[in-house]
Amino acid sequence: MVRTSERRLYLVVGPGKAIGYDVGVGRADRQWTGTAAITGKYIRPNWAPPLAVLKDRPDLPAMIPSGAPNNPMGEAAMTLSGGEYAIHGTNRPGSIGGFVSYGCIRMHNADILDLYARVAVGTPVTVMR
Template identity: 60%
Template sequence: MQKVVWGMVAIYLAIGLALWSNKAFAAPELVRFADQRFAPGTIVVKNRERSLYLVHRGGTALRYQVAVGKRGKAWTGQTYITGMHVRPAWSPPAEVKRDLPHLPVVIAGGAPNNPMGAAAMTLAGGEYAIHGTNRPGLIGRAVSYGCIRMRNADIADLFARVGVNTRVVAVN
């Protein structure tokens, strides 16, 4: 039990350090969310709005501003979280490596050029993730190869609220 507690302390310290180094912050906003198709606990990404919602009971949700896939790269559909990682290393997928051949094979977690930021939640069925970013100025835009990017403070907040197997739905 003590090992688990210290493990959680280490996770929160790592996220806290990443947040301290990323000053851009906008707290999630509690908003009305009347769409009955989504059960409480579901993450809903609305690509056109550049928003991610964590659905709550009572017709409300937490809304976070995000960056989404650029034209032709945004995904829609249903999946779930398969993994939760603090300061993950990143290997560019084949499509990214083809477009940006100068990228290394692996970028270490926590490196300033690592696009995953403070934390990442990997999604089933592909190479996508919901993750932090080292470029918070791009939040609110369509810029990725399909991943959902969040400010590091926001991914840390969401990370603490959800877990593996959380349902994720992306719509236009």
């Protein structure tokens, strides 16, 4: 569960128990709410900027390779059903805790690796304000 107003992601691990992570979430004009599921898990993925990002940043290449310093996906990414969103690491750790993305859920690299190891493809994800 992601609570955008708190900038926190909670992994429910049992009745009344959860692991909390600080996250960066969508800017005011890019926030979304709803339910999705994890559709893919990737370590150090390449990044193809979505159309909304390319509209604002036409100078970006069509693909930024894994490990490149300007690749915003960080150490891991998990794609979500229903759109171009993901839960992913970051190359900008100072952005965690803010309203900073185009709708993705951004995590510290150590946290995304921890979460990645704990969840499977198909895991439901609820995003609420």
